Amino acid sequence: MKPRISVLTLGVSNLKRSLSFYRDGLGLPTKGIIGQEFEHGAVAFFDLSGCLKLAIFAQGNIAHDMGRKLSGLRGV
Template sequence: MQQQISVITLGVQDLERSRRFYVDGFGWTPVFDNGEIVFYQMNGLVLGTWIRPELEGDMQRPAGPGPSAFSLAHNVAGPEAADALIARLAAAGGQVLRPGQAPPHGGYRGYVADPDGHAWEIAWNPAWAIDDQGHVTFGL
């Protein structure tokens, strides 16, 4: 089976607040927005933000507490770019969970939660190449 992810959809409480975080914070442009769900075309997949009760109903999953312990990651070109993006995301309504710093295993990272608590790792890994389309290649 092909290893791929086509769409990641995040349940959100307030679509406008979420849109501000992703549009003003990351600088992303929606490719679809119907007032209930917003899709962003990424490099090889689509990210969706959907009103949480609607998503839970579509999944036939009872409403739960909040996002589990997981993070999405956005890799950048260096530590300075990570700090700048963390600041921009915070200004767009995000909550800094962990400021940027160099972990013991190398590289650089910080964490920001979107307005609905979904954690984003903003990271730089010197061994991981990022091409002009934003595709990351795993490297050690």
Template sequence: MEPRISMLTLGVTDLEASTRFYRDGLGLPEYESEGDVTFFETAGAWLALYPRTALAEDATVCADGDGFRGMSIAHNVESKRDVDTVLEEASGAGATIRKPARDTDWGGYSGYFADLDGFLWEVAWNPDMDLTG
């Protein structure tokens, strides 16, 4: 297998609200959304929003799961200040700050927010590895 992540699809409870959160609140560029799916083109990978029940049905799993999903999505930025800015933008768009930004034990700076469906996003600055390209 060639190592590549090309798309992350989030199963959301309210497609319209989640689309507004990511498009209007976080400023992600929406790309030709059709019917019951919204696509956002980002540097390196695509983000898709799809109704939670339909995504579970497609994967043939139960849609009733909740709580910690055992994963987070990382958004890496160029500076500590950028971490604070993105967390403020997310909060202003309706996200819940789960961990305010702070210095990390690995030498960086990061914080976490949860989107409207509870998906965890880490916003991080890593001084030793450029993950912003």
């Protein structure tokens, strides 16, 4: 099996503002923010070249998924 990356995930400080930047500023295709009905579930996916996707999560939500405090992620 050859290693490959299919999703690149970023934690962002403001999900709505970051959605606007990647969608409106860079023109990346997206269905917008999904998963808002779930606590800590809001995410936006963007289709990049090939099968690569960019996912953006609010920093607090990605910290929750990792079982870490947000303050422990600064500078990582």
